[in-house]
Amino acid sequence: MKKMDIHNLTAKDIKKLHVWLRALIQVLYFLFIPSVYTAAFAGVKYIFTQIGAGEKVSMTSFVTVLVVICIYTILFGRFFCGFACAFGTLGDGVHALYVWICKKIKKKPLQIADAWTEKLCYLKYIVLALISILCFAGVYSEAKGTSPWDVFSMLHAGNFKLGGYLVGLVLLVLIIAGMCFEERFFCRNFCPMGAVFSLLPVLPFFALHRDRENCIKGCKACTKKCPSNIGLPEDGSPKVEGDCFQCQKCIDTCPKGNIHTGVKGLCGNEFWFTILRAVILLMLLLWLGV
């Protein structure tokens, strides 16, 4: 019995350690490298704008960021989304704050029904298609002031001259409201860059799988914990979930420790692997001069 206690405590400690590590990485990226998401997406917009205007698509700094982040994602999964994206971190922060406040005032946090979220998540492809078409038609620049990301970037940079950005500001407020009621509300449902990532051919080496045969019958702990409600593919399956943000909460949630990456040797070393991936990403971004 005593042994069991100690074991539980360590598992809890490991979980805590992972939570703090993730929060630390997220906060650092949020403070110091907040613009990768907008730069990468500016790359997408640039490509469509150039083609629409019949101009050459050169390797501008935006396109370079886009290409590098896509290659990184193909290799490691959407680690960027889960750990480094400023907008994702904003969502996690807002959601955590909302849940904390609800706990304090002893109210049950409101949630968007699963039936809704399952459909909502296709909206991101529509957002991506819409923006691409606007860029291609060469009218996107006239929609200036409607982008919630511009408003967010401006606020983040300490620029409060938001005249002409009313629509963008309203959208940002709506998105932040949504972030309260669903974890990763924006990333799952509206992020056009997420739409791009979720269509990439992500390699299966570091994608998460579970040893389903070993599961407790009827247990859905990982799916419940998952911000994207993913039921992970089974061991040995080459399937990779496009909506997995690599937040890795499922790993520590599983009561039987069934969840692991395609490369089994990493099991138990998730802590170091997370740091390694964060450092590799940091090196890439510094090299790009973002």
Place this chain on the structure above:
Amino acid sequence: MREFWVRLVSMLAIVGVLLGYNSVLDARAKEDEIARLSAQVVGNGQSDSENGDSTNYKDGTYTGEADGFGGTIQVEVKIEKSKIAEINVVSAEKEDGAYLSMAKDIIPKIIDAQSADVDTISGATFSSTGIKNASEQALEKAVK
């Protein structure tokens, strides 16, 4: 596994289309260049002299500053032989790397036009507007 291959092939197709698109444009640009040059050879005497400088600036180095995205952008404009020879961004601390390097594309535009009255760079509107306005301010000081 099929899903992965479908995605891989689609992605490669997109990259291929983009590269193909670029090479077509390159070929076209080359043809245009050849056409332009041969027209020049035929038209012989007409040189592409650089006349019509209505703007005359005083030689020297001038600085100017303006608001960019997150803060102030400071530029340095060098005037040589009454012309804009060089524009350097001296400081842009609050600007973002990727955006700033994109925005700097406006500098050759200004030098070509010999005026700060040029279109901004789409995608990096704030930073390029900052460079543009800062250059304008510097050029005001340089007017004879």
